[in-house]
Amino acid sequence: MKKNYFKSLLAIFSVVAIMTACKNNNNEPDPFRPPTKAQYDNLINKALKNITQTKTFKAEDGIVFKSKNGAVLTINGNSLVDDKGNTVEGEVELTFIEIYDRGNMVVTNKPVMGLDKDARKPRPLITGGQYSIEIRQGNKELPGVSHNITVPGSLTGGVNPEMKLWDGIIDDETGNLVYEEVEVGEAAGMKTTNENYEIFNNRFGWTNIDIFWNYEGPKTQIKVVVPTGYNGDNSGVFIAYEGQNNLLAQLDVYDKTEKFFTEHYGFIPVGEKIHLIFVSESNGSVTYAIKSLTIVADQTITVAQSELQVGSLDEVVDLIVSIPNPPSFKAQKIAVYKFH
Numbered sequence: 489m490k491k492n493y494f495k496s497l498l499a500i501f502s503v504v505a506i507m508t509a510c511k512n513n514n515n516e517p518d519p520f521r522p523p524t525k526a527q528y529d530n531l532i533n534k535a536l537k538n539i540t541q542t543k544t545f546k547a548e549d550g551i552v553f554k555s556k557n558g559a560v561l562t563i564n565g566n567s568l569v570d571d572k573g574n575t576v577e578g579e580v581e582l583t584f585i586e587i588y589d590r591g592n593m594v595v596t597n598k599p600v601m602g603l604d605k606d607a608r609k610p611r612p613l614i615t616g617g618q619y620s621i622e623i624r625q626g627n628k629e630l631p632g633v634s635h636n637i638t639v640p641g642s643l644t645g646g647v648n649p650e651m652k653l654w655d656g657i658i659d660d661e662t663g664n665l666v667y668e669e670v671e672v673g674e675a676a677g678m679k680t681t682n683e684n685y686e687i688f689n690n691r692f693g694w695t696n697i698d699i700f701w702n703y704e705g706p707k708t709q710i711k712v713v714v715p716t717g718y719n720g721d722n723s724g725v726f727i728a729y730e731g732q733n734n735l736l737a738q739l740d741v742y743d744k745t746e747k748f749f750t751e752h753y754g755f756i757p758v759g760e761k762i763h764l765i766f767v768s769e770s771n772g773s774v775t776y777a778i779k780s781l782t783i784v785a786d787q788t789i790t791v792a793q794s795e796l797q798v799g800s801l802d803e804v805v806d807l808i809v810s811i812p813n814p815p816s817f818k819a820q821k822i823a824v825y826k827f828h
Contacts (some may be wrong), residue, residue, distance in 0.1 A: 519798045522717030523769040529663065531769040535595040535801055541584045547576040547625075555586050559619065560638045567633050568623065576625055583622040588615075588643045590728050590736045591805030594765055595774065599726055599738040602654055602667045602698060609752040610666050612737040616644045616651050616685055616697035623692065632692035634675075639685040639697060644734050648699065653678040653687060656694025662720070664740050667696045701735055708785045709754035712739055713747065714766055715793040723768035723775075725749040728811050730761045730780075748788070758785055763811050766791045767804070774804045778811075 523531075545551040550565035561584065568576040593599050598618065601610035617639050623630045641647030653676060654667035670676045676689040678697070685697050712725050720742025727737040739749040756762075761782050768775040777795040799807070 519770045520796050523722050525721040528722045528769045532597045543582045544579055547580050557586055557643055558640050562636045568630055580623050580625045585620040588617050589809050591808035593736045594726050594808055595801055598665050599736045601738055611755055612701045612735055613698035614701050615734045618696040620694045621692045632690055634690045637687045647680050649680045650699050651697050654696040654698050703757045706758040707754050708756050708758050710756050711788045712749040713790045718768055726765040728763040730812055756783055758783055770798050773798050776804050
């Protein structure tokens with residue numbers, strides 16, 4: 489009898505084990521399991537790759553390249569050099585990226601933040617467009633040379649004659665992009681016409697057309713708490729301001745002890761309506777949450793696990809692009825890139 493009891497017990501455990509194994513095998517991956525830094529970086533790189541335009545040309549001939557959105561880049565023939573200063577000959581490849589909308593700024597981790605000259609801390613910028621130029625011969629990246637680029641002002645709602653030229657700096661540790669104002673001179677500068685920004689520069693890499701956003705009212709520093717497991721390595725927190733289509737700020741400071749996102753010195757405007765955007769990665773797609781709220785002083789905002797959603801790059805870009813704009817905004821329809 490005792491022997492039969494143990495046989496029955498063993499049979500029950502076996503059935504339970506088999507059922508559990510089957511259940512686990514049928515489970516889909518947890519869509520809200522925090523990714524590794526590498527997985528989040530891969531998502532950003534995928535987003536960048538899919539808005540990258542390339543063109544092969546002969547260095548001796550130079551190039552006049554017109555982008556999908558109508559920006560025109562001109563590089564003269566026989567002007568490209570290698571890292572030793574020798575004139576380059578033969579085929580080279582241009583890589584060009586342009587970003588004008590907040591949706592693509594978020595998924596590529598390319599917000600518009602500029603270094604304050606005095607505090608040397610990032611502040612929000614209003615952009616007339618940002619772009620990246622890279623030229624390679626084989627596996628060698630060529631240094632920057634003098635070039636011209638025309639960017640239509642209609643891509644960002646019209647030309648603002650107060651705009652300035654900014655060079656991009658990417659932090660080696662975090663991968664975040666921040667801009668530093670260019671000292672105008674013989675090497676670089678910009679003028680405006682009624683329709684375009686006319687730029688000359690001798691530097692490749694990221695460049696931005698911007699001015700600082702100057703909010704006259706009271707400002708504050710906020711904290712954003714995100715679900716457990718997400719942090720400054722595997723996620724990002726951005727702020728879109730209602731009525732400021734050409735501005736996307738980033739909370740680029742993550743407090744590892746208290747576990748919250750913030751920024752450096754309190755640039756968030758009290759009383760303004762904002763759209764807080766949280767993004768991360770989930771099995772190759774985007775984990776995200778968008779919260780609309782009005783800022784109060786010293787606010788702590790919590791993004792709950794229950795608020796997380798998963799969408800494709802296309803879906804998230806479209807959601808962010810559709811954040812409300814004022815009725816007076818009349819930007820030209822630009823190419824909002826679709827990802828495949």
